[in-house]
Amino acid sequence: MIEECEAKYVKDIFIMHLAGKNTGEISDYLEENHILTQTGLSRWSGQSIRQILRNEKYCGMVILQKTYTENALTQKRHNNDGKLDKVIIDTYCKQAGLHGAQEMMKSLAEKYNIT
Numbered sequence: 001m002i003e004e005c006e007a008k009y010v011k012d013i014f015i016m017h018l019a020g021k022n023t024g025e026i027s028d029y030l031e032e033n034h035i036l037t038q039t040g041l042s043r044w045s046g047q048s049i050r051q052i053l054r055n056e057k058y059c060g061m062v063i064l065q066k067t068y069t070e071n072a073l074t075q076k077r078h079n080n081d082g083k084l085d086k087v088i089i090d091t092y093c094k095q096a097g098l099h100g101a102q103e104m105m106k107s108l109a110e111k112y113n114i115t
Contacts, residue, residue, distance in 0.1 A: 009035050010058050023049040
């Protein structure tokens with residue numbers, strides 16, 4: 001279920017990022033406007049903003065089969081590093097023109113060797 005109030009601020013985060021704002025500038029904006037984090041904190045960290053920008057669910061995208069169970073008896077889960085096809089369901093970001101934010105984050109991470 002989408003919380004409209006929270007969705008507005010998530011969208012603002014994506015728009016500011018696409019406009020070239022860094023996580024510090026975005027956190028300053030959120031704090032100046034008294035917007036609380038999901039855990040109720042008034043202080044925003046760069047890490048929490050990066051997590052929002054990297055989380056496909058905030059863009060209305062779902063990635064299925066990120067992990068898989070190889071053996072139903074042992075129930076041991078593995079990260080899917082290409083052994084199985086991942087299924088991506090993507091709707092909102094492309095429609096809203098926000099899809100580039102995650103590509104921008106990935107590009108910056110590669111440029112500055114950030115994991």
